[in-house]
Every structure is written in C-alpha cells, then in structure tokens.
Amino acid sequence: MKSNNRNYKIAVIPGDGTGPEVIREALKVLDTVSKKNGFKLELTHFDFGGERYLKTGKVLTDKEAAGLKKFDAILLGAVGHPDVKPGILEKGLLLKIRFDLEQYINLRPVKLYPGVWTPLRDKGPDEIDFVVVRENNEGLYVGEGKFINKGKKNEIAIQVSRNTRKGVERCVRYAFEFTRKRNKRKKLMLCAKTNVLTYAHDLWWRVFNEVAKEYPDVQTDYAHVDATCMWMVKNPEWFDVIVTDNMFGDIITDLGAMIQGGMGIAAGGNLNPEGVSMFEPIGGSAPKYTGKNVINPLAAICAGGMMLDSLGESESAAQVENAVMTITKNKLKSLSAGKMGYGTDEVGNLVVGALA
Numbered sequence: 001m002k003s004n005n006r007n008y009k010i011a012v013i014p015g016d017g018t019g020p021e022v023i024r025e026a027l028k029v030l031d032t033v034s035k036k037n038g039f040k041l042e043l044t045h046f047d048f049g050g051e052r053y054l055k056t057g058k059v060l061t062d063k064e065a066a067g068l069k070k071f072d073a074i075l076l077g078a079v080g081h082p083d084v085k086p087g088i089l090e091k092g093l094l095l096k097i098r099f100d101l102e103q104y105i106n107l108r109p110v111k112l113y114p115g116v117w118t119p120l121r122d123k124g125p126d127e128i129d130f131v132v133v134r135e136n137n138e139g140l141y142v143g144e145g146k147f148i149n150k151g152k153k154n155e156i157a158i159q160v161s162r163n164t165r166k167g168v169e170r171c172v173r174y175a176f177e178f179t180r181k182r183n184k185r186k187k188l189m190l191c192a193k194t195n196v197l198t199y200a201h202d203l204w205w206r207v208f209n210e211v212a213k214e215y216p217d218v219q220t221d222y223a224h225v226d227a228t229c230m231w232m233v234k235n236p237e238w239f240d241v242i243v244t245d246n247m248f249g250d251i252i253t254d255l256g257a258m259i260q261g262g263m264g265i266a267a268g269g270n271l272n273p274e275g276v277s278m279f280e281p282i283g284g285s286a287p288k289y290t291g292k293n294v295i296n297p298l299a300a301i302c303a304g305g306m307m308l309d310s311l312g313e314s315e316s317a318a319q320v321e322n323a324v325m326t327i328t329k330n331k332l333k334s335l336s337a338g339k340m341g342y343g344t345d346e347v348g349n350l351v352v353g354a355l356a
C-alpha cells in the first residue's frame with residue numbers, strides 16, 4: 001500500500017558504475033531536507049544491475065518488477081556495465097521498469113542554472129528553461145520487428161513504431177495539464193515528423209489537435225524534429241513545453257542536456273501519474289570514473305528533488321533546486337567529472353550546507 005502521513009517508501013537502485021556514488025550524495029541531500037521539513041523517507045536498497053547479472057544471470061524478474069509497485073517512488077542511479085553486452089541491462093532493467101510500471105511519461109527539464117557554462121554563446125538562464133514531455137512506453141521502443149533473410153545479401157530488418165491512441169492521448173493530455181500549471185507562458189509544442197511518418201505521426205497530430213480544444217488557454221505550436229533541433233540551439237527561449245514521441249524524445253533530450261550544461265546536471269522522471277514513478281540522472285554509468293570520487297552528483301540530487309515534487313513535497317523540492325543553484329553559481333568551476341574543483345562527496349556536502 002502507498003504510504004501517507006508524509007512517510008514515503010522509496011526503492012533505491014544505485015545500479016552500476018558511478019551510480020552508487022551519485023545516489024549516496026542524493027540520499028545525503030534527501031535526508032537533510034526531509035529532517036528539516038519534517039517528513040520521512042523509508043529507504044529500501046536493491047542491488048539490481050550489471051554486477052548482480054554477472055553473478056546470477058538475473059536482470060530483473062517479473063516478480064521483482066512487480067514488487068517495485070509497492071513503493072511510493074523509485075530512485076535510480078545508473079544502468080550499464082562494461083562486461084555486459086549492450087542492451088541487456090538497458091532493456092531488462094531500465095526499460096522493463098518503465099514498461100511494467102507503466103511510466104508513460106519521461107519528464108526532462110532543460111534548465112540552465114546560474115553559473116553553468118553552456119555551449120550556446122549569448123544564451124543564459126533566461127533563455128534556456130523549458131521541459132520536454134517524452135512518451136515513455138511506446139513508439140520504436142516496443143521492440144517489435146523482425147529480420148527477413150537474416151545474414152543474407154537480401155536481408156531486411158523491420159523495426160516497428162507502435163503508437164496507440166490511448167498511449168498518445170494520455171501523454172499529450174499530461175503535457176497540456178503540465179503546461180497549464182508550469183508558468184504563465186502556457187506554450188506547448190508538438191515535435192514530430194508528420195511529413196514522413198505519415199501513419200504514426202498523423203495519429204500524434206490528430207490527437208494533439210483534438211486535445212488542444214480542451215485547453216484554449218494553452219497556445220499550441222508544431223515543429224518537425226529536425227527543425228526542433230535547430231531551434232533548440234538557435235532560439236531555445238522559444239520553448240516552454242515540448243511533447244514528443246519516445247525516440248525523438250530520447251534524442252532531443254540529450255541535445256537538451258548539452259545546452260543546460262551536460263550530463264552532470266541533467267535529471268529526469270519516468271512518471272506514472274497514477275502509479276509509481278522513477279527518477280534518475282540521465283547520464284550513464286561512466287565506468288571510467290567509477291570509484292574515483294570525481295563524478296558530478298548534481299544530476300542525481302536534482303532527480304531526488306524531482307522525486308520530492310512528485311511525492312507532493314514541492315516546498316522541499318524547490319529548496320533542493322535552490323541549493324543546487326547556489327552551488328552552481330558560487331562554487332563549482334565546471335560540471336564535468338574531475339573538473340568541478342571538488343570531489344563527488346564534497347559537492348554533496350556543499351548542497352547540504354546550502355540547505356541549512
């Protein structure tokens with residue numbers, strides 16, 4: 001059962017590589033802010049990830065995935081191990097949780113914090129502040145397809161993009177609701193490729209315009225995905241909220257992460273608004289930095305902040321974000337691993353200090 005009384009059950013999956021290091025710092029910050037504001041986080045750690053897979057051959061069983069539904073939220077570190085073939089952990093752990101728990105939204109804020117270097121010259125925190133709402137359960141990620149004549153000269157590989165009206169509509173609807181509440185701008189843009197994906201994105205286009213009728217206060221817009229990339233670099237200030245499909249969302253949010261200062265700061269939420277959501281720094285497991293105390297924990301700390309917001313502790317979420325901004329503005333030399341001017345643990349301590 002879900003907890004109440006501001007006592008939240010959290011599943012913690014530190015995962016692989018630098019995941020455990022950044023999660024440790026995120027938990028430090030969460031512990032501080034929960035004590036300060038009088039709520040409780042009851043943590044349960046899980047060892048899912050590459051190490052366990054290499055030892056036991058298990059990634060995540062159906063039963064284990066179902067067990068995660070008992071929690072109020074999940075905090076994930078990183079997935080990916082150099083000795084495990086690419087795809088096994090990504091599919092078996094990360095995507096399995098997203099799919100089994102019907103986390104149908106991937107929410108990715110792209111916000112440049114003060115003091116953070118962006119590769120976009122002449123753009124600052126006033127210009128880079130938008131959110132991508134990525135569909136998280138369908139599209140090209142469903143893993144449907146086949147080979148015909150595999151290995152032969154006349155081989156054909158087919159990969160299906162599956163888009164259901166239900167799946168598209170709940171995503172688009174979430175995006176409209178989110179845009180309405182986010183701030184006064186109330187601008188929602190659909191990013192797709194209606195000129196080429198004449199089935200999949202025709203559905204997206206129709207659903208987007210149908211749902212838009214229920215939100216006359218939200219200004220709507222459309223751009224093809226290629227043009228979206230262009231504008232994200234040239235005029236990021238044009239964006240308030242972008243809604244898009246799974247694959248395009250994957251790609252444009254990495255571009256988003258770069259303009260907001262890199263993987264060191266980029267956090268995301270895999271949301272089931274009616275169920276259990278999972279929060280993660282969006283960067284990988286960074287094996288080469290593992291155990292060196294050089295990786296930036298701010299993305300994981302921000303993911304923790306997003307988790308608090310989803311639990312209804314929005315005041316605490318804002319405090320965490322403000323503390324992170326104080327540190328990016330006044331302390332860190334860079335957000336890159338090894339160049340911050342502080343160790344991973346020290347950055348966590350700085351955020352804790354800023355909270356006090």
Ligand code: IPM
Nearest residue numbers: 079090091094095250253282
């Ligand atoms: C992300 C990641 C995942 C994705 C990978 C690890 C499967 O890149 O969260 O964006 O493609 O969704």
Ligand code: MN
Nearest residue numbers: 250251253254
């Ligand atoms: Mn990605």
